[in-house]
Amino acid sequence: MNFDLTDERQMLQDGLRRLLRDSYTADAQKIIAESDTGYSPKIWDSLAEMGLIGALFTEKQGGFAGAGFDLALVHEEMGRVGAVDPLIDTAVLGGGLIAACGNDAQKALVEEVIAGTAHLALAHGEPTSRFDLSHVQTSATRNNDGYVLDGRKAVVVNAPNADHLIVSARTAGDVADRDGISLFLVPTATKGITLRSYPVVGGGLAAEVTLDQGQVDTGALLGPEGAAFDALATAHARATLAICAEALGLMEAIRDLTIDYLKTRKQFGVPIGKFQVLQHRMADVALEIEQARSAVINLAGHVDAVPQVRDVHVSATKNLIGTVARQVVEESIQMHGGIGLTAEYELGHFVKRLTMVDHRFGDTMYHLERFIALAVA
Amino acid sequence: MDLNYTPEQRAFRDEVNGFLKAELPTRLSDKVRQGKSLTKQDHEEWHAIVNQRGWLASNWPVEFGGTGWDAVQRHIFEDELTRAYAPRIVPFGLAMLGPVLQKFGSREQQDYYLPRILNGDDWWCQGYSEPGAGSDLASLRTSAVRDGDHYIVNGQKTWTTLGQHANMMFCLVRTSKEGKPQEGISFLLIDMTTPGIEVRPIVLIDGGAEVNEVFFDNVKVPLANRVGEENKGWTYAKYLLTHERTNIAGVGFANAGLANLKRIAQAEQSGGRPLIENPHFAARIARVEIDLMAMSTTNLRVISQAAAGQAPGPESSMLKIKGTVIRQEINAMARTAVGPYAMPFASEGLEEGSNLEPVGPDYAAPVTGQYLNNRKLSIYGGSNEIQRAIISKAILEL
Structure with missing residues (x-):
């Protein structure tokens, strides 16, 4: 049992923290959030240059780390500065799926992801799938030239920036079956694929993706036909860890901002942090954030375990993070008062981003039900 | 980062388990599992068995007859004892007074x-609280x-836990009214058989009388x-209170309660x-289980800091709050779970030697009493409000 960082991770954390602190000032945050891409290509390049993206992949995949604790470390630091870079979409989901399922030609794209020169998005969720991973209505029909893709994908984060999409589509079975789901790696510019792009609350871009007679060749198939579910589940488990760690970083940033405010804001002649009613609320927030840290550690330590064990931790952690996130957001705004609602004050960006965490990869309610089902089974 | 025990720690856990399988009397573990009250003799019997193995003073250094274990070993030991439904080691002499005598006592006292x-x-019993001095x-x-x-x-003195069994009390008394209140207090060891001492039980809302009032009328103490x-x-x-705070999360109790x-x-x-x-x-069970999974790791994080030589810091205040809230929620759910059979008043049925047949299912008899009794968890050892004040000052620096 050991909760210390290894020397390598300590170096990674120090370097990353320095780079992010220099890159993400409060102003930069706004510029980036209002840019065309929803993130800063300049910062993305510097992240790639320092090898950060490679830390999310194993040596065999072309990276240098890639364990659960590496994912957690990187994303916690990203969260601390409120970073909006599409690391989860391009690297954890996109790069992760190609590294796991791709043939040699497709895997060349992983190198580009690590080098920071390619962007990806996973087009999996659909307008009525909510968080059900096996719900795929989009169809892939075999023809002489390969497959024809038809259907609609919802809230595909980073699709407007992506050179390639990974599209899930059904080659067999009914809409909710685990079997019969296939993945296709296709250029975003493929004929028959149209994007309706929009900004996302808290930073980044997404799109509703329509597939209308999208013709792809057989080389676009990513992994074996009809058997993509397990790979999707693994990628989502890792992405859940990443977003939970990011949430932890966001919580820490919000906690520090709020404590600063409690110490400096005066009312009735004293700093408001001298009022016991606020001290006790802040103490509760701080202790729940320690619980959130423990939950992230639990998931980081089990994300590579067998699915039965892994998924208990995925659901336990995502549920706890969702519960604590809401408390942190609402209490921090309340303790700030009116200033906490203004777009100008930096708290706003952090609370928006943290609020959105419960809307990806399963929310608090979804994971509570799943935890019950897994714990009883 | 490694969430697993080392091979040495696993071997140690197996050794503790082996000892419990061989030496823990079923009569005692049955009573603990069924929530029955333990007599003084039960406690003394179990202490003697553990002492025979050399493990009774799990938090004492070897030079005083303790085990010399680090914080992780102590955690494993306590965890396995709880899992096996062993009686808890009574803390007053071993966990509380022992470390004080070792650090501040005279050679003769040691x-x-x-x-x-x-x-x-x-x-031993603890003479700290008074009718007018609780959290303060x-x-x-x-x-x-x-x-x-x-x-x-x-x-x-009041709230003297198990004072009815005690022949000795370590006691805080006022020896000076000068200066700050903290500066006029002395620490005395008092023989409970001295003339002028009277112990009166306080009956609690669960029907039991584990705590007492102790009156001193011109009591001579050398x-x-x-x-x-x-x-x-x-x-x-x-110094004693920092030792009282080890194992404050009660993870083992919470796990046993949840099971x-x-x-x-x-x-x-x-x-x-x-x-x-x-x-x-x-959903209620799942929420508390998820919270407990995280707290177990929070607890291990604090323990591994302690094993690295750092004294239990203000983080233990977080464990106190979270641990007691979780245990109280489990107690409340158990009471809810048994429905109408929470109602029969079962105090006598829980005493040793009672021939009363339980009214409802076996497991229903103790739950109301445990629910009521464990409201104490968020009050004693520094109430949860005091813990929030400690977090606020020591960690958040407000």
Whole structure:
């Protein structure tokens, strides 16, 4: 049992923290959030240059780390500065799926992801799938030239920036079956694929993706036909860890901002942090954030375990993070008062981003039900 | 980062398990599992067995007859004892007074009292709280006035846990009214058979009487029974409280309570199916289980800091709050789970030697009492409000 960082991770954390602190000032945050891409290509390049993206992949995949604790470390630091870079979409989901399922030609794209020169998005969720991973209505029909893709994908984060999409589509079975789901790696510019792009609350871009007679060749198939579910589940488990760690970083940033405010804001002649009613609320927030840290550690330590064990931790952690996130957001705004609602004050960006965490990869309610089902089974 | 025990720690856990399988009397573990009250003899029997193995003083250094274990080993030991439904090691002599005597006691006090604690010759109780001094402990008023080679003690202590079994008390008394309240307190060792001491039980809402009031009327205590310097008792008392805070999260108790709750919810029927399948009840259980999974790791994080030589810091205040909230929620759910069979008043049925048949299912008899009794968890050892004040000052620096 050991909760210390290894020397390598300590170096990674120090370097990353320095780079992010220099890159993400409060102003930069706004510029980036209002840019065309929803993130800063300049910062993305510097992240790639320092090898950060490679830390999310194993040596065999072309990276240098890639364990659960590496994912957690990187994303916690990203969260601390409120970073909006599409690391989860391009690297954890996109790069992760190609590294796991791709043939040699497709895997060349992983190198580009690590080098920071390619962007990806996973087009999996659909307008009525909510968080059900096996719900795929989009169809892939075999023809002489390969497959024809038809259907609609919802809230595909980073699709407007992506050179390639990974599209899930059904080659067999009914809409909710685990079997019969296939993945296709296709250029975003493929004929028959149209994007309706929009900004996302808290930073980044997404799109509703329509597939209308999208013709792809057989080389676009990513992994074996009809058997993509397990790979999707693994990628989502890792992405859940990443977003939970990011949430932890966001919580820490919000906690520090709020404590600063409690110490400096005066009312009735004293700093408001001298009022016991606020001290006790802040103490509760701080202790729940320690619980959130423990939950992230639990998931980081089990994300590579067998699915039965892994998924208990995925659901336990995502549920706890969702519960604590809401408390942190609402209490921090309340303790700030009116200033906490203004777009100008930096708290706003952090609370928006943290609020959105419960809307990806399963929310608090979804994971509570799943935890019950897994714990009883 | 490694969430697993080392091979040495796993081997140690197996060794503890082997000992428990061989030496823990079923009669005792049955009583603990069924929530029955333990007698003084039960506690003494178990202490003797653990002492025979050399493990009774799990938090003492080897030179005083302890195990010399680090914080992780102590955690493993306590965790395995709880899982096996062993009686808890009574903390007053071993966990509380022992470390104070080792650090601040005279050589004579160490040589005399420490072996007696190990051998079970003395049963200690804690004389801290008073009717007017609860969370504000330093406002205590029980007085000790010098008279030759004795102190004359007058006043009253309260909430004295298991004082009815005790022949000795370590006691905070006021020896000076000068300066700050903390500066006039001394730490005395008082023989409970001294004339002028009266112990009266306080019956609690669960029907039991584990706590007492202790009255002192001109009680003569030899000067030699003072630990350390006069008026420095607050320092020693605080040192004791940091030791009281180890294992404060009660993870083992929470795990045992949760397992018991699931058994009850499996056995109870609601709407023609097991209660555990009721989605509302299942959701409550799942929430507390998820919270407990995280707290177990929070606890291990604090323990591994302690094993690296750092004293338990203000983080233990977080564990105190979270641990007690979780245990109280489990107690509340167990009471809910048994439905109408929470109502029969079962105090007598839980006493040793009772021939009363339980009214409802076996598991229902203790739950109301445990729920009511464990409201104490968020009050004693520094109430949860005091813990929030500690977090606020020591961690958040507000």
